[in-house]
Amino acid sequence: MDLSFSPEHLAFRDEVRAFILTEMPPHLRAKAEVDAHFEHHEVMEWHRILHRRGWVAPLWPAELGGPGLDATSRFILSEELELANAPALSPFGLAMVGPAIIQYGDDAQKQRFLPKILSGEEVWCQGYSEPNAGSDLASLRTRAERDGDHFIVNGQKTWTTYAQHADWIFCLVRTDPNAKKQSGITFLLIDLKTPGVTVRPFLTIGGTPAFSETFFDNVRVPVANVVGAIDAGWTVAKALLGHERTLIAAVGAIGRTIRTCKQIADAHDLDQDPVVLAKIARLEIRHRALQMTNYRALAGAQLGHAPGPESSILKIRGAELVQQAYELAMELMGHDALAWFPEEGIVPELEAGIASAFCYLRATTIYGGSNEIQKNIIAKHLLGLS
């Protein structure tokens, strides 16, 4: 067992660090140094910079535009980007529909969609959840009826993250209304400019429009846009769960927020307070445990192992720790926690985005399969309880 990197990997880490240092534009660096809260156009700017270096899709095979990195290098790349507070790229194209197309799509789909995902020319969003299909996703009702070479789609998706910025949406739709639950669902790619599609952004409790509802009113979608087999969309969707990227993101976000907590404690003259120091230390230790568990999962992946039991706990604990980290930041801010953005000059810039993030990040234990659902899964599949 070994926690250190090989000389080759250390060299790669230096390469990544140098790249970030030279290639991140000053206006992004300035934001990275404060709170890493980026606008969509800034995220896409960074997307294009990374794309030029070939690092935008670390997990993709080299022949389809991936950088051909081994698992440890991928980890190093992600970790260094996180540590630098670089803008987090939208995962919907790069980490979700892209891999789905790579695994289940036909050649035409690969040629049509993958290059534009890589270049950032087309932005994607996800259409899974519906008002009555949250934890119980398989009860979704958006239906697609066959009409020759097309499907006619009707229904409503919700939680379509940043759909207002997206060009395309990948959806789970019901193609066989008589099939039971997970059967009869199809994975379908829909151009958001198609007539009949309406995107309505809505505010979260963080006061930001991170999510949208997306309505489909007799939307005609070519049958050619089905990924995988018709009625077999559940298989495609399942393959996308628990992707590497999200895990690293949580570890990075928590680490970043702990650093912010320390800065806030400093600024508020609390950095010698034993009770405060103990709180930060305990959080940091929980973060280390998550990080090391992530290392275990990644080291396993590097050796080609299937994800071990350690990976299934990352979602649960990562989601909780993100919340705990922001909660601690709020505590340390004292009265400053009251300020709702944007109130310039009232609280330090460092603190400006905390309250909003603290609020909407209550979502981390809910989205992507709530912690309760995750526990059901672990109980059944890992502990054999049912």
Next chain:
Amino acid sequence: MDLSFSPEHLAFRDEVRAFILTEMPPHLRAKAEVDAHFEHHEVMEWHRILHRRGWVAPLWPAELGGPGLDATSRFILSEELELANAPALSPFGLAMVGPAIIQYGDDAQKQRFLPKILSGEEVWCQGYSEPNAGSDLASLRTRAERDGDHFIVNGQKTWTTYAQHADWIFCLVRTDPNAKKQSGITFLLIDLKTPGVTVRPFLTIGGTPAFSETFFDNVRVPVANVVGAIDAGWTVAKALLGHERTLIAAVGAIGRTIRTCKQIADAHDLDQDPVVLAKIARLEIRHRALQMTNYRALAGAQLGHAPGPESSILKIRGAELVQQAYELAMELMGHDALAWFPEEGIVPELEAGIASAFCYLRATTIYGGSNEIQKNIIAKHLLGLS
């Protein structure tokens, strides 16, 4: 709303305090001042002292030997006894089978049993749980078959607290093997000296023999020893749940242990440590919340109200806080927590009983209906969830 006592109640409180001061023998007082860990014969000695004053059974009606106190006075009596670390009387006669006989027994039973419960001449224990009937008490299998004027009892009870010191046991036995669950169960009084009864004490993880298994091998019990109707024992048992005494005991025990925590912190030079002080304070605040909730329940009882929602949480939180208080004491003891009793001269007398109590008090969240069972009950009956 008012947190103070009336002049009459204040006078009663003084009376109780004076009584304890003058009547508690020095050898009991010495133990009370250290850790309030009393042997059975010491508990019974105190029982007889309280009995002479008429205070042994505060809840019993005056005509059957109770002191005829109102609810507030009963509360004062209990609280003062707790604060003085007086030996806790065995509840099985005074608070359980006694009230059951008062409510459901016939005159013969009242005359036969109640005076000896009051005097302490006969000590009782409880025969409810069985190895396969714990949380699911209604699945008990100890059976009583009718044979003329007698029942023939066969089976096994467990968790019969201090059965080794008891003269009688009150049992739930199955009298109708064909009835479903709660039906067909009878509340039966059994003399432990009857041939065929075997009591086998066993150790807890605290290293003390607090509990016994009790075996019944063709034990002949007069039908006259049935309390209430045959096959209607569940009704009698239900009426005994959640009696006042236990609630106050938990509040008192927690308060006593918090005082011990402070003394330990003092002795270990931790009484200026902000982290330690904060831990003790947070525990003390949780204790206050329980205590005040208990007051609410008692004030309601004083006014003749049925127990409100506040009383149902006392068992859950009281059980947890007892454990948390001992856990904190163990933490504060540092290395002293390693010492297993009796190792005289190694750790302060104050700490001598902590480790053992800490261990066996893991039972508080299990016995008397586990916290999980309590939550099921509250969810169903108070929140309407099922």
Next chain:
Amino acid sequence: MNFELTEDQRMIVEAAAGFAKRSPVARMRGLRDDAVGWSPEVWQQMAQLGWLGLALPEGVGGSGGTIVDAALLVEQLGMVLAPEPIVTSLVAAHAILAAGNKAQRDAFVAPFVEGRASLALAWAEGPWMRYDRACRAVAVQGDGGWRITGEKRFVLEGHTATHLVVTARLAGVEDSVALFVVDPGMPGVTVRPLRTIDGRRAAHVKLDVVVPEDRRLRGDGKPALDLALDLGAALACAEGVGIMRTVLAMTVEYLRTREQFGVKIGSFQALQHRAVDMFVETELARSLATAAAIRVDGDDATERRLAVSAAKVQLHESGRFVTQQAIQLHGGIGITDEHDVGLFFKRMVALNAIYGDADYHVARFAEGG
């Protein structure tokens, strides 16, 4: 020992509950983007109902009720997040009662009771006031009275207050706290309104103002400030109990009706037990909030401080758990701004940040009050 409501108290609760029915959370929601953030018409109604003077002596036009009366009212108002500045005004009013003379009470408290004014306490400074009430604003006596210079942060509802009760140390008197009544319109006073996390408003107040002698409250500022802040904390606890009760009920109702996997989600034991934990926490917080209100009415400052600190810590623990779990059990919809549960959640965050946070009150409790 008695936790029964008096006949008067029952009437207060009934009237407040009636008001709450006519004034649902939607009213507060609508006022979030309003510059005032609360309704002057409702303020008038509250004055007419006698609510503003409920916990104030008859001498200033109040009904001479207790803090417990006010807490019962505030709990009900908390259940619909009524945004009118009752608590913030009462806190400032009690500072004036504690340290001011009859003329000052008449001049500043009486108009509030009548609904013609609202008050705010301007005490917080610096970024580190969590553990430290040390006051850097300073008052210097001169010809025209007192010159006060300084900056006050997060003056709750200070953006609309008719009068501000301002803390300042007296120049040259170490460790002193004096109270002054300052009007926002006086030259040298700037009041910048701020939006707060709970959709309400606070003010950032800059002072370089001369006030006449009769604006100084002559009583000792320290105990008056202490009492006022403890009153605020106790009423925050009462409001928090109202919030917890509401989101608990809301959540239980959701569990009873929302279906997933073909069953009501309230049939899942893990969610049932979570709801029970919410219930337990709500009742525990309610017990200590009640005790705190009773003790603020009492004469024993140590008991008051212990009871208030205990209640405020419990509010933090219970309130946070209950509102967070309310969101969690609502699932995705709980994260949307359009669902009410988030409004309660954010108000609870604010309540935990004001009148001393949990760490402050833990430390104060540990010191014995």
Next chain:
Amino acid sequence: MNFELTEDQRMIVEAAAGFAKRSPVARMRGLRDDAVGWSPEVWQQMAQLGWLGLALPEGVGGSGGTIVDAALLVEQLGMVLAPEPIVTSLVAAHAILAAGNKAQRDAFVAPFVEGRASLALAWAEGPWMRYDRACRAVAVQGDGGWRITGEKRFVLEGHTATHLVVTARLAGVEDSVALFVVDPGMPGVTVRPLRTIDGRRAAHVKLDVVVPEDRRLRGDGKPALDLALDLGAALACAEGVGIMRTVLAMTVEYLRTREQFGVKIGSFQALQHRAVDMFVETELARSLATAAAIRVDGDDATERRLAVSAAKVQLHESGRFVTQQAIQLHGGIGITDEHDVGLFFKRMVALNAIYGDADYHVARFAEGG
């Protein structure tokens, strides 16, 4: 970055698992009332298997393995609560390695590797050693060597140790820590055996003894003591992981088989989720325990201290939760002495109390190691 076992490590784990099968918890249970508390025969077997010298250099007869190797062994032994004093001896041995010369290593460490001796570190004093390693035992140099006077508490497995590594400050040298090897049979040494909560033994050692110069380890005592205690903490974490894995498996098995209300209790969602929480905690503790063992092998003392402190705090949190819930989910039977789960619970209590408790390690971590 690699968490794979080497071929050698796989063999260690396999051999230890084989031993564990032949040596169930019942063996430790049987030894609880024994005066020695562990089996000299098993000790011999362990020596023959090369386990005692596993993490010791070849110079003293060891196999030159790593602390990770030892941790893997200790985790397996923890799964059956094997009571032989391997960890306590290793801790003392590493103090000797760090501060002693070749002759001292040969004299005191080599016999342990061969199974002819066991060692113990006598460092703890006073009731308040939690935050304070300050040493009051004192050594004065004189004609016959060093006169050591003092009292050492809770010397783990000191009741049977062939040699005690004793800490003392040097008279007149402020803040000094020196290490001496003292034999229990020397005149002026009294060793009182104590029963500990986990059914094992410690010793209360009183010293008024003169030892020759060659019993003083000449290297700096402080870093040697630090390293030794960190090694002990890291191995306590490994043992704790073994315990958690065992009680988790035990509990899941119980949930799968125990019936109440006509169903397996493992079908209740609240209990399922509890078991999942136990699983999560076990894996998190395992991650940090592994990191700690790796860092104790490394050269960077700061990284070692951070990793060890993190692991020990996590052990406290996770170990406590997992063993407590194991009892809770077993219900009444879990409270009986005759069920094994209580033995694991109590061993975990002991592990959390030794080699620095959670508060100590939180504070050390907060200081940056």
